Amino acid sequence: xxxxxxxxxxxxxxxxxxxxxxxxxxxxxxxxxxxxxxxxxxxxxxxxxxxxxxxxxxxxxxxxxxxxxxxxxxxxxxxxxxxxxxxxxxxxxxxxxxxxxxxxxxxxxxxxxxxxxxxxxxxxxxxxxxxxxxxxxxxxxxxxxxxxxxxxxxxxxxxxxxxxxxxxxxxxxxxxxxxxxxxxxxxxxxxxxxxxxxxxxxxxxxxxxxxxxxxxxxxxxxxxxxxxxxxxxxxxxxxxxxxxxxxxxxxxxxxxxxxxxxxxxxxxxxxxxxxxxxxxxxxxxxxxxxxxxxxxxxxxxxxxxxxxxxxxxxxxxxxxxxxxxxxxxxxxxxxxxxxxxxxxxxxxxxxxxxxxxxxxxxxxxxxxxxxxxxxxxxxxxxxxxxxxxxxxxxxxxxxxxxxxxxxxxxxxxxxxxxxxxxxxxxxxxxxxxxxxxxxxxxxxxxxxxxxxxxxxxxxxxxxxxxxxxxxxxxxxxxxxxxxxxxxxxxxxxx
Amino acid sequence: xxxxxxxxxxxxxxxxxxxxxxxxxxxxxxxxxxxxxxxxxxxxxxxxxxxxxxxxxxxxxxxxxxxxxxxxxxxxxxxxxxxxxxxxxxxxxxxxxxxxxxxxxxxxxxxxxxxxxxxxxxxxxxxxxxxxxxxxxxxxxxxxxxxxxxxxxxxxxxxxxxxxxxxxxxxxxxxxxxxxxxxxxxxxxxxxxxxxxxxxxxxxxxxxxxxxxxxxxxxxxxxxxxxxxxxxxxxxxxxxxxxxxxxxxxxxx
Amino acid sequence: xxxxxxxxxxxxxxxxxxxxxxxxxxxxxxxxxxxxxxxxxxxxxxxxxxxxxxxxxxxxxxxxxxxxxxxxxxxxxxxxxxxxxxxxxxxxxxxxxxxxxxxxxxxxxxxxxxxxxxxxxxxxxxxxxxxxxxxxxxxxxxxxxxxxxxxxxxxxxxxxxxxxxxxxxxxxxxxxxxxxxxxxxxxxxxxxxxxxxxxxxxxxxxxxxxxxxxxxxxxxx
Numbered sequence: 001x002x003x004x005x006x007x008x009x010x011x012x013x014x015x016x017x018x019x020x021x022x023x024x025x026x027x028x029x030x031x032x033x034x035x036x037x038x039x040x041x042x043x044x045x046x047x048x049x050x051x052x053x054x055x056x057x058x059x060x061x062x063x064x065x066x067x068x069x070x071x072x073x074x075x076x077x078x079x080x081x082x083x084x085x086x087x088x089x090x091x092x093x094x095x096x097x098x099x100x101x102x103x104x105x106x107x108x109x110x111x112x113x114x115x116x117x118x119x120x121x122x123x124x125x126x127x128x129x130x131x132x133x134x135x136x137x138x139x140x141x142x143x144x145x146x147x148x149x150x151x152x153x154x155x156x157x158x159x160x161x162x163x164x165x166x167x168x169x170x171x172x173x174x175x176x177x178x179x180x181x182x183x184x185x186x187x188x189x190x191x192x193x194x195x196x197x198x199x200x201x202x203x204x205x206x207x208x209x210x211x212x213x214x215x216x217x218x219x220x221x222x223x224x225x226x227x228x229x230x231x232x233x234x235x236x237x238x239x240x241x242x243x244x245x246x247x248x249x250x251x252x253x254x255x256x257x258x259x260x261x262x263x264x265x266x267x268x269x270x271x272x273x274x275x276x277x278x279x280x281x282x283x284x285x286x287x288x289x290x291x292x293x294x295x296x297x298x299x300x301x302x303x304x305x306x307x308x309x310x311x312x313x314x315x316x317x318x319x320x321x322x323x324x325x326x327x328x329x330x331x332x333x334x335x336x337x338x339x340x341x342x343x344x345x346x347x348x349x350x351x352x353x354x355x356x357x358x359x360x361x362x363x364x365x366x367x368x369x370x371x372x373x374x375x376x377x378x379x380x381x382x383x384x385x386x387x388x389x390x391x392x393x394x395x396x397x398x399x400x401x402x403x404x405x406x407x408x409x410x411x412x413x414x415x416x417x418x419x420x421x422x423x424x425x426x427x428x429x430x431x432x433x434x435x436x437x438x439x440x441x442x443x444x445x446x447x448x449x450x451x452x453x454x455x456x457x458x459x460x461x462x463x464x465x466x467x468x469x470x471x472x473x474x475x476x477x478x479x480x481x482x483x484x485x486x487x488x489x490x491x492x493x494x
Numbered sequence: 495x496x497x498x499x500x501x502x503x504x505x506x507x508x509x510x511x512x513x514x515x516x517x518x519x520x521x522x523x524x525x526x527x528x529x530x531x532x533x534x535x536x537x538x539x540x541x542x543x544x545x546x547x548x549x550x551x552x553x554x555x556x557x558x559x560x561x562x563x564x565x566x567x568x569x570x571x572x573x574x575x576x577x578x579x580x581x582x583x584x585x586x587x588x589x590x591x592x593x594x595x596x597x598x599x600x601x602x603x604x605x606x607x608x609x610x611x612x613x614x615x616x617x618x619x620x621x622x623x624x625x626x627x628x629x630x631x632x633x634x635x636x637x638x639x640x641x642x643x644x645x646x647x648x649x650x651x652x653x654x655x656x657x658x659x660x661x662x663x664x665x666x667x668x669x670x671x672x673x674x675x676x677x678x679x680x681x682x683x684x685x686x687x688x689x690x691x692x693x694x695x696x697x698x699x700x701x702x703x704x705x706x707x708x709x710x711x712x713x714x715x716x717x718x719x720x721x722x723x724x725x726x727x728x729x730x731x732x733x734x735x736x737x738x739x740x741x742x743x744x745x746x747x
Numbered sequence: 748x749x750x751x752x753x754x755x756x757x758x759x760x761x762x763x764x765x766x767x768x769x770x771x772x773x774x775x776x777x778x779x780x781x782x783x784x785x786x787x788x789x790x791x792x793x794x795x796x797x798x799x800x801x802x803x804x805x806x807x808x809x810x811x812x813x814x815x816x817x818x819x820x821x822x823x824x825x826x827x828x829x830x831x832x833x834x835x836x837x838x839x840x841x842x843x844x845x846x847x848x849x850x851x852x853x854x855x856x857x858x859x860x861x862x863x864x865x866x867x868x869x870x871x872x873x874x875x876x877x878x879x880x881x882x883x884x885x886x887x888x889x890x891x892x893x894x895x896x897x898x899x900x901x902x903x904x905x906x907x908x909x910x911x912x913x914x915x916x917x918x919x920x921x922x923x924x925x926x927x928x929x930x931x932x933x934x935x936x937x938x939x940x941x942x943x944x945x946x947x948x949x950x951x952x953x954x955x956x957x958x959x960x961x962x963x964x965x966x967x968x
Contacts, residue, residue, distance in 0.1 A: 604753070607761060608757070609760050612764070613764070726848050727775060727848055727851070730775075730847065731771070731772075731775050731851055733851070733852070734852065734855040735768075735771075737855040737858075741858060741859050741862055742760075
């Protein structure tokens with residue numbers, strides 16, 4: 001019996017250690033060898049395995065697992081879902097990293113820095129979703145800011161330095177405000193029951209939440225929503241997104257747009273549960289709906305005006321963030337739809353940034369006008385890019401269509417017809433502009449100096465796999481996923 | 495307006511004497527406190543400043559006009575600050591009557607280290623330097639175009655008019671110092687009009703004035719005169735301090 | 748409230764006012780060395796306030812926090828900042844986006860605003876230190892204002908550090924400090940964040956030849 005329990009708890013180590021060891025390896029091996037990249041990619045499979053184990057444990061009705069001194073780490077269904085998202089995106093990223101099975105024009109020193117920083121980044125994200133204490137979650141999110149900011153400037157170009165500076169300044173302010181919100185949440189706890197060492201553990205906060213003062217929790221939640229919303233890229237705190245995603249190396253952009261954003265939403269959701277238990281009216285829901293609508297509106301108009309396909313993808317991220325916020329504010333069915341959307345979006349976005357990176361490498365520029373004739377120049381890349389963009393626009397048979405449909409159904413059931421109508425209109429605007437931009441890129445003739453032919457080689461396979469997952473999620477909802485989502489809804493709507 | 499130039503020094507002196515009578519120099523509360531309170535004091539001082547500026551403009555000389563415009567720049571921010579700084583104390587005392595404020599502080603000595611008090615003191619101190627024409631705002635001993643404000647307005651006066659204006663300036667200094675001393679550190683002020691209490695009050699006043707004079711003298715020797723465009727910044731700081739003093743007194747009652 | 752509590756309340760409010768005043772002094776000064784000096788004094792005042800709260804609330808962990816504050820924010824970080832602006836050049840802050848008099852008035856208004864929004868907190872709390880909470884939130888708002896209104900990258904970093912000071916003060920006044928482990932994690936994060944920002948400023952200087960953020964405007968819509 002004890003033997004089994006130990007193995008259960010070892011899963012935490014299996015989740016967190018591989019990325020840490022990879023970073024250590026990248027640091028110690030000088031000069032950089034290609035083997036390090038391969039090793040790190042294979043180690044990440046261990047993390048993925050652990051995450052899947054957590055998910056299956058939760059889906060089979062197991063209760064939350066804890067580990068570590070003072071119950072440092074904890075995994076319930078919500079954590080498990082996010083662990084799988086983050087670990088899957090990380091594995092894909094590490095396998096498609098520069099220098100792993102492909103030639104690259106990064107120098108050796110840059111590759112070493114890349115491997116070090118991206119593994120530390122992955123480690124902090126996994127720590128954030130498996131931490132029990134909201135304070136540790138905060139520390140891990142701050143760490144992600146630091147590592148990603150260093151990584152954006154990998155090539156030291158003017159634009160990447162500018163993007164990184166804006167990113168770190170805005171994100172650090174956001175994270176600091178989130179910390180102020182955390183302190184205010186703890187403040188209320190102290191005012192009630194006095195100091196306690198484990199007060200910042202999420203289950204303890206949730207337990208004491210009904211007794212907390214609503215006005216204090218309202219103020220705390222505003223700080224937290226603004227703070228963690230900055231990391232998630234909710235408008236109006238999204239201004240760093242287009243710059244950062246546009247200038248970061250494609251693997252980092254893929255990881256940031258899929259996983260980091262998911263972890264920030266996770267943080268908001270954790271606090272929302274506590275705040276709802278304390279405030280007892282629909283204050284948090286109204287805030288989320290308002291910010292969601294604002295994000296949708298700003299994203300819609302920005303997509304119309306985009307001239308750069310990477311920034312267009314970033315604005316599409318803001319749009320989907322808006323949709324997820326919407327969902328979180330629409331009660332139980334909305335939360336279900338929002339989290340399903342999160343899973344779908346993670347899959348789609350990570351693919352898109354890799355493809356965008358390949359296209360940029362081919363055409364030498366990320367402007368839409370300068371990348372025509374994609375289907376003729378690189379049919380596989382072009383086809384995958386088109387499929388991904390159609391998925392992001394919300395077309396069937398991709399999964400995003402289903403989750404958006406579920407979201408709108410929840411919205412109408414909650415009697416918000418005008419809100420949903422406005423959201424539909426904005427989605428239509430985004431849809432039309434995305435298709436227009438796509439057409440400009442796909443058809444026509446490539447400029448004469450562009451070499452015709454694929455440069456991706458075997459990398460098409462994992463991307464095709466991702467696309468198939470999206471289609472599968474669009475056609476059916478696998479039972480384990482459904483169980484997991486239902487459990488999460490139960491946690492959130494307590 | 496021929497009469498203005500001759501009339502102004504009398505007015506300035508009169509208003510300054512009136513203000514002196516209304517401030518709690520040695521005793522509080524005084525019988526003629528009923529005539530005026532904080533706002534009356536501020537208005538009377540502003541009246542004097544206004545007429546001095548007009549008198550500077552009247553002869554039509556360049557120096558006078560320059561002095562008047564500089565003085566108005568300073569007065570525009572400094573006068574409201576006086577009101578605000580003392581208002582912070584008034585909120586605690588529940589009345590803008592200066593005698594009342596002194597009595598309140600005497601009966602609650604622990605309030606002296608209130609942030610409202612300290613901020614108000616700092617704000618009023620900076621305004622004192624500005625209004626009485628001390629460094630770093632104005633140099634009282636210069637007649638160079640670059641550096642004078644108060645002296646520029648009085649440049650065309652001589653004889654008994656000049657004497658009245660200089661006397662008024664001296665009285666203003668006394669008023670400000672005693673406001674600083676007695677509103678914020680009121681120990682020694684006589685609460686009854688008996689000879690013994692008054693004697694103690696006079697001695698206490700002399701001691702406090704000496705201390706303040708020493709402080710101002712030290713500051714004048716250490717700090718150089720600020721460039722003119724920096725003066726509004728300094729006064730802005732004092733305004734913010736006064737604002738903070740009012741806010742903290744008001745909301746922490 | 749007994750006499751001891753009243754003294755505690757007065758001293759704590761005094762300490763927080765001092766911290767806030769150094770933050771306002773930041774808005775008044777022009778040169779980068781004055782900014783660093785104001786930040787240094789502010790952190791010292793903050794450390795003394797922490798020690799004060801630790802003494803009166805018999806919570807000895809706060810002494811450790813105060814010592815770390817002094818080492819980190821009075822000695823190490825200002826040292827780095829001084830070296831940074833000496834190497835990167837530009838001793839003066841160029842005309843900020845909001846001029847000094849307006850900045851000061853905005854600061855006064857921000858503090859009044861913070862009094863308004865923290866009314867529920869002050870009413871709910873039973874601690875003697877609660878009167879300083881509006882000052883801490885005011886400092887947070889002033890920190891954000893400094894980041895928005897200054898032009899040199901270095902001034903923006905100092906604005907961020909002032910923001911962090913404000914949050915630390917809020918934690919001290921509202922909850923007598925957060926658990927020590929968390930406090931250590933926060934310090935580590937602040938230090939690392941600062942180091943990364945410093946690295947980025949060097950990179951900005953290398954690529955742009957200046958740390959005026961006006962140059963960082965290539966990435967438009």
